[in-house]
Amino acid sequence: MSADAMLKVEAVNKSFGGVKVVQDVSFSVARGGRTALIGPNGAGKTTMFNLISGVIGMDSGAITLDEARIDHLPARKRIGVGLSRSFQNIRLMPHLSVVENILLGQHSRIGGLGELFAPIGWISSAPARAEAMRRLSEAGVDVDPDAPVAGLPYGTRKRIEVVRALMSQPRLLILDEPAAGLNPRETADLSTFLKSATADGLTLLVVEHDMAFVHGLCDHTVVLNFGRLIYDGPTAGVRDDAAVREAYLGARAATVGGAGRAA
Amino acid sequence: MSGYASGIVAILCINLIFAYAVFITAAAGQLNLGAAGFQAVGAYAAASFSNLGWTPGWATIPAAMAVSGLTGFLLAFPVLRTKGVYMVLATFAFGEVVSGILLQTSLFGGAMGMVVPDYLPLSSLVAGAVFATLLVFFLMATRFGLALRAIHDDDLVATVMGVNVRAMQVAVFTIGGALAGLSGALYAHHFSFVEAQYFNSTLSIFVLLFVLIGGTQTAWGPLAGSLFFTLVPETLRIGGSWRFVIFGAAIVLMMVVRPEGMITRTLVARFRRRPAAVKPVAITVGEPHVR
Structure with missing residues (x-):
């Protein structure tokens, strides 16, 4: 093999x-x-x-x-x-919202300084956010995307961590x-x-x-x-x-x- | 505006810029207890350039920001080798070193301080405060800001997600240094006089308190913290010499009631969304491995 x-x-x-x-x-x-x-x-x-x-x-x-x-x-x-990974004990960023945690998964795809300093928080229809929302719904995560992850049920957070890992479009x-x-x-x-x-x-x-x-x-x-x-x-x-x-x-x-x- | 009121607004503007300087590194999880050192570098740079006869007078401001920003950039490398309380001590030591150097250098007037020839009016300070506020709000709304907050929460996971943690930390030390320098330069030009004794460790402690009590999670925190720390002691003047005792008690109370700062993300989210848009979160009982 x-x-x-x-x-x-x-x-x-x-x-x-x-x-x-x-x-x-x-x-x-x-x-x-x-x-x-x-x-x-x-x-x-x-x-x-x-x-x-x-x-x-x-x-x-x-x-x-x-x-x-x-x-x-x-x-x-x-x-x-x-190469993208998840962790044994959930390691989502507790102070970030659901969608922000997912957006962090795209970090490795940032093309240059222009993208690094493009505001993502202000435009809710931005393609990056749209992709995050689509991936979340594909994973069957039905929560308020702007809620902090800290209060969410264990199984949901576990799922969000997998979605975050997928956001880098890994091989x-x-x-x-x-x-x-x-x-x-x-x-x-x-x-x-x-x-x-x-x-x-x-x-x-x-x-x-x-x-x-x-x-x-x-x-x-x-x-x-x-x-x-x-x-x-x-x-x-x-x-x-x-x-x-x-x-x-x-x-x-x-x-x-x-x-x-x-x- | 009365002289008293404009004096308060001037201090508020300088404190606000200064607080944002400390906030931008605190947002990434690094506490700077030597901020007065950066402010002193900016103030003395502006004072020196002004004494050299730079025209127009405001040209010293970007130059002072460049000097203090470069200082932050260079200091970042040794300081970032330390973590947690050791980083706090390293930055504290930096502030003391700057203060010591300024006191010992006759070129900077030593303990006599320096007179700053070019005067900048209150409107310049307000413009500076607006600039710093907008800059930090903007940065926090970008992927750069998201990465900073990720580093604050878990630098290892941020690294695995592809964030260049070291580069980010150096960048915020540089930006923080430049903003502290801006606050110092505006101080120098507005009050027309700088002395090393003013930029002492108490000032560093106070500005860190602005940020920690205001809240490090959103850019609203330093705004709330600066307002609280600048205005509350003034309103307490009716209490006479007891005002700092009352103020100290208020700080302790604040830390008990809101340990994560006055303004948290949850609070901002509550104001931003209509109550109807908030979905109820299921509470699961007896789930294992909850962090």
């Missing part, structure tokens, strides 16, 4: 102090596919996301997006090459536990939304604990345990893989093969 890989992670290592959090991990994410990155707590999934998005630097290895190395790029430039969208804390109805809605959002060829990589969600959404799954890659293959084969079963059953019984959450 490497020939059609959008994202390639090659022999990546990362240590915090003496703890090897990610050890010699290599995997790739197929173009236009939906890939899950799973693993027990502390497996290094979020660290992997932070390495890919440049929030932290890696010790060794290579990360390429469409055959171009991105690991030397600072975090703020990675969104410009088409690769990486979502850190998008379904965590959602009720079953919201999880199903999110799955439907992500399928429609990726229908036009957007590549998706998600970290997720909800195995039912992963099975419904992702065709390919990568499993990490204690910072090492233990599985890289079709999602359908995860439950029957000996190494994965051992990793999960050793940590917490009755998870792999059981319905619902794995950790």
Whole structure:
């Protein structure tokens, strides 16, 4: 599958102090596919996301997006090459309104100083705002766009964060536990939304604990345990893989093969 | 207008420009406790150029803004290596250094201060205040302003969204320096005299209070803060020598009642929209992971 890989992670290592959090991990994410990155707590999934998005630097290895190395790029430039992310704990700007949070997602598309200093708050019919409103309605978020995000329900804020990530028009969208804390109805809605959002060829990589969600959404799954890659293959084969079963059953019984959450 | 009233308006205009200088960095989450240093740079630059015989008299104003703006730009690099309380201390130290240099330099008159030959009338101060107010309102309405507010809330996420956080911070230090310089230059030309002792740390503390008590979330905050801090002590004159005690109590009360400042975004939004347009927000009970 490497020939059609959008994202390639090659022999990546990362240590915090003496703890090897990610050890010699290599995997790739197929173009236009939906890939899950799973693993027990502390497996290094979020660290992997932070390495890919440049929030932290890696010790060794290579990360390429469409055959171009991105690991030397600072975090703020990675969104410009088409990589956009969400965070495990919702990190919307609490003092900004819903639409302002979404508009922030367009920041990487600003062409020059003229756009940077063009007023966006005064013209409600501006194309930027129109796009934000359209994306919100596509995501099924029905709230007052000028309300501060701080008071909104959890599931709604979670959805707004995905919309914000989509506003940069990424090639690769990486979502850190998008379904965590959602009720079953919201999880199903999110799955439907992500399928429609990726229908036009957007590549998706998600970290997720909800195995039912992963099975419904992702065709390919990568499993990490204690910072090492233990599985890289079709999602359908995860439950029957000996190494994965051992990793999960050793940590917490009755998870792999059981319905619902794995950790 | 009586001499007393025009004196109050003059101070109000200078305080307002000064407050916007501090606000523009505070909007991005950086507290400047050395603002008096920037104001002093602007005031002394204008005084020096005026003494050199620049004509027309107002030409010293943009020049003073350029000098204090450049000072802000250059100071941004060492100061932005610090965060939080250390940044506050670094800016405070800057203010003290400027004050010390001015006192020790005979070229600037030392402790004797400097006389400023060219007088600018109250209308110039009002024009300056209107300019600063419009500039900051405009900046806050742009994507630049949105990025500043994003940095204030979460600089890491702002970075991931593609915001060049460092460049933004340097830019606001430069703009803030130039605005503080404008307030200083207008002060120098209107009162025709500058002395280093005036630009002391108490002044820096007061202007930061204007901004924090007015509110850092919208450009209305410094306006409210400057009005409050300039006019309330005057109206309290009837209380005689107790007025600063009453004023201090009013500040404490304000911090208790409105810790995020007098003017918040929610307050502005409430005035802007008709009540009918406000949709009720569902309250969900027992939801996990609420930040």
